[in-house]
Ligand SMILES: Nc1ncnc2c1ncn2[C@@H]1O[C@H](COP(=O)(O)OP(=O)(O)O)[C@@H](O)[C@H]1O
């Protein structure tokens with residue numbers, strides 16, 4: 001045990017010495033929370049929000065760009081976006097200055113061609129500068145938009161493949177093909193919207209008013225943030241756990257893990273030290289973010305012990321997840337790719353960006369079974385709804401179950417890797 | 421101090437170790453000399469518990485490395501082949517961490533860090549992050565981290581690979597000092613001259629087997645090695661094999677316009693007959709008798725030369 005603590009402390013000290021990525025990642029929940037407040041905070045009281053007005057400038061005029069527009073106005077999304085044509089950059093500028101639009105999405109020329117060829121491509125997002133949003137914040141929005149866009153491409157594989165075939169054959173599509181592709185694109189948009197990926201941009205704002213009769217005390221602003229902040233923090237913790245675990249992974253490739261194994265400590269002590277490091281690191285960051293949330297967003301930290309217990313269960317899960325993926329993946333890159341995918345998926349399903357209340361019932365049920373969904377629910381219930389700890393016990397148990405199961409799986413996988 | 425008996429290890433179809441045995445006493449530097457892929461690192465790996473052998477046993481300080489791995493490693497210091505240090509930390513913090521792993525603390529730990537830093541001549545750079553260190557400095561710190569806790573047994577896996585001659589010399593000196601304190605050292609290398617200069621006893625290893633073992637003198641004797649004589653001057657080299665045919669105890673290694681390289685049983689006895697013969701095919705201006713080296717023995721045993 002002594003050796004494990006020594007090793008954990010050593011890793012923590014190293015992290016403090018070069019925190020790098022972790023500081024950046026810590027800013028994510030703060031930034032997104034800031035954006036959400038800037039966008040919706042003031043209309044929270046009424047619980048109703050006009051749709052976000054988005055201008056689209058289509059320089060490509062292709063199937064794919066039409067697909068993007070269709071996506072923005074398909075299915076449930078059309079309640080949240082009000083899409084209109086920009087009428088050129090000047091038109092957009094005018095709309096911006098009049099406050100008639102919040103953002104401009106430019107679909108650049110060559111967009112479809114790039115998609116078809118599998119090249120990277122960018123949708124350009126301009127935020128309305130008069131709506132007082134800092135450049136960093138705009139950056140974060142763009143990041144999320146890209147995640148959503150990538151999900152979109154994955155969903156739209158089929159219509160894209162059809163398009164590529166057409167363009168390879170170099171002939172005009174028949175009417176039947178046009179309608180088939182368009183329908184597939186529309187369906188893809190629907191599917192994605194149903195998954196909640198679109199809501200991942202955090203446009204939905206009905207949530208705070210919903211529990212409002214239960215909300216006890218606290219400022220409306222604190223309640224607003226109390227509702228959205230936990231999910232964002234849990235999302236950030238997943239990414240931060242990756243940054244922490246990455247250090248251990250690099251130790252493995254740089255012979256440092258071998259050197260530890262040659263010292264007079266057992267392998268179990270080394271592995272336990274790694275877990276303690278990730279878990280305590282995450283708890284410290286959780287505490288720090290909680291403090292910042294309290295100071296900056298007026299979130300009332302009710303029952304800190306309960307929150308810590310939830311945080312510990314979640315940190316065990318995150319540490320286990322990282323360890324498991326690190327034992328399975330062959331390279332650092334592989335680990336990053338897998339972790340990124342898993343974190344994004346878990347966060348979308350678990351409702352890190354959008355509260356589960358706004359999900360369709362069966363998705364909500366699934367979301368509550370995810371570790372972050374359960375942790376978030378329990379945290380919000382404690383902070384905003386001022387529920388007693390007994391009330392959140394089922395959610396806490398779910399989080400801890402995940403933590404223990406995933407960590408156990410990681411230990412087994414790790415042992416198997418070392419024996420091989 | 422170190423007892424290795426009949427180690428075998430297969431990686432898939434590759435037999436990395438096929439029955440390695442050797443013993444090292446306290447204060448002795450034992451050289452494992454062999455080309456790349458001979459099985460040196462695998463042997464070290466077994467001794468420090470990273471590789472579990474298919475057969476055989478190894479004891480460090482009387483403790484079996486397979487049965488009580490953690491206790492066995494308590495008296496062990498390892499200097500791994502690659503530099504394995506925490507780059508974001510200072511030299512002192514690196515050493516402090518490794519020292520604590522072995523249970524050192526307080527003033528004892530501080531004193532040992534001071535003395536080992538002085539020994540590897542890094543005492544003036546102790547506090548800065550080692551990211552800024554040169555390759556040679558990192559190597560020296562790598563060694564310091566392995567010997568800080570004054571282990572009874574030190575294993576060094578090719579600690580001088582890729583270093584300039586000056587740094588190499590200083591590291592060899594460091595190894596000698598470590599052994600003088602009574603530490604048993606296993607030093608692997610594929611440099612013949614290092615084995616010759618440094619090691620009290622040498623095991624020549626190839627294909628996972630120790631082909632010959634002994635002190636430098638013993639190994640030379642075992643090979644029946646001759647002395648090497650170089651005659652320098654101007655020669656009709658093409659005539660050399662012909663005129664030397666009458667001297668059966670002399671072997672011509674190489675002949676050129678300016679040098680005849682010969683192996684003799686005894687230079688004292690044979691030089692007097694050799695010089696007139698050489699004079700018959702040219703002019704001798706200089707005679708150099710070379711110390712016999714391990715090289716010919718090595719070639720004889722392994723059928724290959726030691727190259728990087
Ligand atoms: N982990 C491993 N997996 C497979 N083969 C290995 C492994 N380690 C060593 N070998 C093989 O075993 C042989 C001995 O390697 P090694 O002990 O590293 O040699 P040396 O250190 O003398 O250069 C080589 O053929 C090498 O390829």
Ligand SMILES: [Mg+2]
Nearest residue numbers: 460461501578
């Ligand atoms: Mg080696």
